[in-house]
Amino acid sequence: MLKMFSTQTTGLFKKIMDGEEFAFEDCARLLAQASIGDGTIYLHGFGEMKGILSEAFEGVEPFPNVMVLYDDNEELASLTNADRVLFFTRSSDDSEALSLAKYLQEEGVPFTAVSTLVPSSGLSLDELADVHIDLRLQKGLVPDDNGKRVGFPSLMVALFAYYGIRFTLDEILQEYGEE
Structure with a gap:
């Protein structure tokens, strides 16, 4: 099962790339x-x-150059339109993420949402975000003995996207001599 999971994960990474x-x-x-510029990157x-x-x-x-979006008391950072938010x-x-997205949009704070795009009857993060990255993880990656799909590596796939963002940002900052 692990070999199949590895193969499926590799294929998913390629689809995302x-x-x-x-x-x-x-x-x-x-x-x-x-x-x-004069802003801060906030992560959540x-x-x-x-x-x-x-x-x-x-x-x-x-x-x-990153800070947490919410402090230990779950208080939202004081944001300006010079700031940028990246959340997963x-x-x-996701209703909580949609609430945050609506707030950021209303406040004029540009943001990227990283999530799996799912059919929705209402608003979706891909419609609200300045940039949306689709994780493309719809179901478990391998069938078990009963035919159920298991192995839903959402954090692993999100970390792959995180590194895709990170490496690309590092390249841009090196071009500008900021890193």
Whole structure:
């Protein structure tokens, strides 16, 4: 089962790389505006995607020029239109993420949402975000003995997208001599 999971994960990574290449660039450009200008990049993860914060702040290579969007008391940072927000959630119809997206849009704060695009009868993150990156993880990657799909690596796939954004941002900042 692990070999099948590995193969499916590799295929999913390739789909993300191929399908979201321009979105990675657009996101990195958006974030670079804050790094190069007077803004701050704010990062957030909903649910299991909070694991992104551990990598960004405590990993071997911390994300440059980034701060948490919510403090330990769940208070939202004071944002300006010079700031940029990057957040991760499992699906594009996540109600908490949609509330944040609506708020950011109303306040004129540009943001990127990273999630799996799912059919929705209402608003979706891909409609609200300045940039949306689709994780393309619709169901578990491997069938179990009963035919049920298991192995839903949402955080792993989000970390792959995180690194796609990070590497692209690093390239842009190096061009501008900011890194």
